[in-house]
Amino acid sequence: MTNPIRAGQEPPARRALVVRGGWEGHSPTAITDLFIPFLKDHGFTVETAQTLDVYADRELMAATDLVLQCWTMGEISGEQTRGLVEAVRAGTGLAGWHGGIVDSFRGDVDYQFLTGGQFLMHPPGFHDHRVHPLPARADHPVIAGLGDFEVHTEQYWLATDPDIEVLATTTFPPGEGRDRAVEMPAVWIRKQGAGRVFVSTIGHKADDFDVPEVRALTERGLLWASR
Template sequence: MTRTALIVWGGWSGHDPDLCSSMIRGWLKAEGFDVRVETATSVFLDPAIRDYSLIVPIYTMSKIEKPEAAALCEAVAGGVGLAGHHGGMGDAFRDAVDYQFMCGGQWVAHPGGIIDYTVDITRPDDPLMQGIASFEHRSEQYYMHVDPANEVLATTTFTGEHAPWIDGVVMPVVWRKRYGKGRVFYSSLGHRAYELDVPEIRTIMTRGLLWAAR
């Protein structure tokens, strides 16, 4: 049986949602998925979403109507996988707390903007991280409010150079969790589309998509 995925992209253009959608669509199709792509959050009101294997939101800094958010949360709680990256999932709907509860975190800052930092793999023996070593990256280092229930797979440590009061703070970068019967995967990496082609980021993201999909 062919697995099905729904990608919903839009919102702030600075995160290249159209390009990210195209790239992730290609990855999923290469894994045998039948992929539907939409650009409006109203698609979450379609009862058919409950039958998908995976939903991928790529929708930074936008608003979602309460019935749309409720329908999305209900679908994931019912077993549909949810996976995404950076602001496309982790800063999608700032006023939708139920959505944030499901995702396991919400972006709040990236001190210093584009900077050099280290991504530390904390679960190297986990299948999602196997063969990936800690690596240096230049991008936005996401500071997030996160759910303590997340299963954290990678972290980053803030130096305090751009915000002295967070010196030494260890912040989750990649996590997975359960939401009802659904699997949820998130990576804060991938500020711009080209970053998704960094080998470590692409491998982590692809594995995360496949893990989340039922």
């Protein structure tokens, strides 16, 4: 039985595990470093890993409240996937952005089912586009108080699970074989068992997070996903 916290005692720190690697074009170390001080300021102890073997460490994963993953492409073993999925379903949170979470482990369907989406393509280069937090979800803590905002970065086209809870979208205009505009999820959440998953498609480069709304929703998403 856990002893109650006595008056004046600090509650035990939550534990975050930052898993980063894969394709270096998404600067996994530099960009995740932007959020480590934020996590520490919010009471997390933070450990970093440059290997997916941590996902197969059941004791470590059970003690982890939040996994922040930035690992683009690459391959994951069945044992590693099972470890991550089991941990999330038991209550460990999973969060990430852009290719570091939805262009990871392209051949692993179990991983894609966990996150609820898979990157398919983006138009060439960076371009200005608008992100639209959904008014119907305006009371959700990840997007509360945020209106439409502009970004200059990659715009992701994805295959997504119909069971995700979309918080914000972006619009692809007609063209490139499309005869109509297409509304695409840009930020979403989902629950898997006792765990929570947060995904944002924004974050190819560090200055994407200079946009106040991008920084805010990402930080809020980390906190929301955590156990």
